[in-house]
Amino acid sequence: MSLHAGAGATELPPDTRGPHSRRLGLITVIATFGGLLFGYDTGVINGALEPLTRDLSLTSFTEGFVVSILIFGAAAGAFIGGALSDRYGRRHNILLLAIVFMIGTIGCVLAPNWEILSVFRFVLGLAVGGASATVPVYLAEISPAERRGALVTRNEVMIISGQFAAFVVNAIIYNLWGHVDAIWRVMLLIAVLPAIALFIGMLRMPESPRWLVAQGRTDDALAVLGQVRSPERAEAEMADVHRLAAEEQKSRTGGxxxxxxxxxxxxxxxxxxxxxxxxxxxxxxxxxxxxxxxxxxxxxxxxxxxxxxxxxxxxxxxxxxxxxxxxxxxxxxxxxxxxxxxxxxxxxxxxxxxxxxxxxxxxxxxxxxxxxxxxxxxxxxxxxxxxxxxxxxxxxxxxxxxxxxxxxxxxxxxxxxxxxxxxxxxxxxxxxxxxxxxxxxxxxxxxxxxxxxxxxxxxxxxxxxxxxxxx
The missing domain is CATH 1.20.1250.20 (MFS general substrate transporter like domains)
Structure with a gap:
């Protein structure tokens, strides 16, 4: 489902640099905030667990449950997120995920006991899984073939960066206020900031041109490609996208x-x-x-x-x-x-x-x-x-x-x-x-x-x- 020149495709003009390159770079940064949230929300529990255990009187079993329930949610979120992304669009799904990230985070912060915390950790997991299924596809479909590997890989780097950021933030907060049992709530709350940035940023980002073509919205797809490609490259790529869409439709018999x-x-x-x-x-x-x-x-x-x-x-x-x-x-x-x-x-x-x-x-x-x-x-x-x-x-x-x-x-x-x-x-x-x-x-x-x-x-x-x- 990606934009590329494959066998049988016409030779595409080179991916020259210009204002469209800066636009593509901005789109990549904004979209990979989904990866940053993925990393932060899976990593923040590491440092938050000690004060959390004290505050909510967790046992070793409930510790494991509170941590793992997010992962079960992510498994469901990856499946649901992929389906929603195909139906309503990549950009639409990332905006929805930003809202779910915010709801899940605030719910966790305000949770009075480990049972309610687990419910909102599951909600957070839905967003994590949805991001894992949607952001790489969005990046792949909006990137030129020559740069796709590098741009898609940035999402993995942002996931790891999010985990690293969570560890550093936890260390700073814990060493300043670790004696406060409820300090874990502050550690979790920080994740609201990149979720807000993701939502606001994606409001100004375009939809995937590949998805638009699949919906028959050719003019919209060409307009998006015009934002992130040179004019001649955008025109040539549209022809390639139509060819690929036809090939994939013929090949999509798996079940x-x-x-x-x-x-x-x-x-x-x-x-x-x-x-x-x-x-x-x-x-x-x-x-x-x-x-x-x-x-x-x-x-x-x-x-x-x-x-x-x-x-x-x-x-x-x-x-x-x-x-x-x-x-x-x-x-x-x-x-x-x-x-x-x-x-x-x-x-x-x-x-x-x-x-x-x-x-x-x-x-x-x-x-x-x-x-x-x-x-x-x-x-x-x-x-x-x-x-x-x-x-x-x-x-x-x-x-x-x-x-x-x-x-x-x-x-x-x-x-x-x-x-x-x-x-x-x-x-x-x-x-x-x-x-x-x-x-x-x-x-x-x-x-x-x-x-x-x-x-x-x-x-x-x-x-x-x-x-x-x-x-």
């Missing part, structure tokens, strides 16, 4: 009946397992509970929330490195290296917790290995999983297959978020990370035996290979 085809079932299984194993790496146990984890490792509450900002910083550094190398290394090689590195870091965290005596040395060893785990994960498995999911599925089943795979990923994310606090409480840090080691070894076997190489191959070549390999 439940395709699940009877063996090679298609095999590909969907690979996609779903890839999403599950990415989450079973435990990345979000650190991004959601890093402060609590470091506190149990031996840091004081004030020190733990400051040390946790390193997880946000190295997450941002990791994805920066990942973006730089992702097109230079074969996908399978990078996946295998990623799971090998993250599994090694899990083992080192577990051994540190098991063998070292309680004290500052143990705390710092665990911190170093957790930070290295985050860096390795975000530099490999984080961006690579999404890239492979966009490459392995043929056009006619792509929407259905990615939907199933992303649903599996979100549910695995929620399971880790729900289970992590009671598992650590009952088994300790060492045993918990040894479980991640076992899951990491299983992931290595899965990648080695099942995941195909997709780098440097056309979608048509991949489909032919999959038919032959899995039929």
């Amino acid at each position: 439940a009946t395709d699940l009877s085809v063996r090679w298609i079932r095999k590909l969907i299984l690979i996609g779903a397992l890839l999403g599950i194993f990415q989450q079973f790496s435990g990345i979000n146990s650190v991004m959601y509970y890093g402060t609590q984890l470091l506190g149990q490792a031996g840091f004081s509450a004030d020190s733990a929330i400051i040390a946790n900002t390193l997880n946000g910083l190295f997450s941002l550094l990791g994805i920066t490195v990942g973006i730089l190398i992702i097109n230079r290394i074969n996908r399978r090689t990078m996946l295998l290296a990623g799971f090998a590195l993250t599994t090694t870091m899990h083992l080192l965290v577990g051994l540190s917790a098991y063998l070292l005596p309680d004290g500052q040395m143990k705390a710092y060893f665990i911190l170093v290995f957790v930070v290295l785990f985050v860096f390795c994960m975000q530099g490999t498995l984080g961006p690579l999983t999404w890239l492979i999911l966009s490459e392995i599925f043929p056009l006619k089943i792509r929407s259905m297959a990615i939907g199933i795979s992303v649903l599996a990923l979100w549910l695995a994310n929620a399971l880790v978020a729900l289970a992590f606090p009671p598992v650590v409480e009952s088994m300790g840090i060492a045993s918990t990370f040894f479980i991640f080691v076992v899951l990491g070894l299983a992931a290595l076997v899965f990648v080695y035996t099942m995941v195909p190489e997709t780098r440097g191959r056309s979608l048509e070549e991949l489909e032919g290979d999959f038919r032959q390999r899995y039929s």
Whole structure:
């Protein structure tokens, strides 16, 4: 559903610089506030959980429930958001999501107990999931082919930046007013600011030209392209968009009946397992509970929330490195290296917790290995999983297959978020990370035996290979 020059397309004029480039840059910044909110709202609970637990008397189970309910909401939001986006438009959906972000945030801030908090965390999850399904599509459809990868990837960077911002804001607020039980409400309330900026900003942003063409609104689509392309490029691209729309309409035959085809079932299984194993790496146990984890490792509450900002910083550094190398290394090689590195870091965290005596040395060893785990994960498995999911599925089943795979990923994310606090409480840090080691070894076997190489191959070549390999 993106704007590009493909096989059979006329050669497009180059994407020259001009006022339209600045307009496209502004659209990208405004739209990726959705990614920033995604990151902030998933990361803010990390530092807010300690005063929140005191204020609302949470147990380890209710801690996990309050955190994970947002992820269950995100799974539903991704499905609903994608459908609404197709029906009413990308811009319309992002405006709606900004309102849901505001309602969810204010509801959480005013919640008198953990039950009401959970309800509004679920509402917030709907917005997070909707943003994950809508913002990248909007960016892809409004970007020129030459810059699409770079512009769409900015949303992932903004997600990580949002988490890092949440960690830093939490550390500052907690060290100033951490003795106030209700301070977690202020931490959550800050998310209203980018939600307001997203809503106001999107009021002046255009609709996706690709969606407008699908609705038969050709003149409107050309007007939008005229804002973000040179005049000659806009005219040429419109012809390409019409051709692609016709091709996609012919190809859009994928549905439940395709699940009877063996090679298609095999590909969907690979996609779903890839999403599950990415989450079973435990990345979000650190991004959601890093402060609590470091506190149990031996840091004081004030020190733990400051040390946790390193997880946000190295997450941002990791994805920066990942973006730089992702097109230079074969996908399978990078996946295998990623799971090998993250599994090694899990083992080192577990051994540190098991063998070292309680004290500052143990705390710092665990911190170093957790930070290295985050860096390795975000530099490999984080961006690579999404890239492979966009490459392995043929056009006619792509929407259905990615939907199933992303649903599996979100549910695995929620399971880790729900289970992590009671598992650590009952088994300790060492045993918990040894479980991640076992899951990491299983992931290595899965990648080695099942995941195909997709780098440097056309979608048509991949489909032919999959038919032959899995039929």
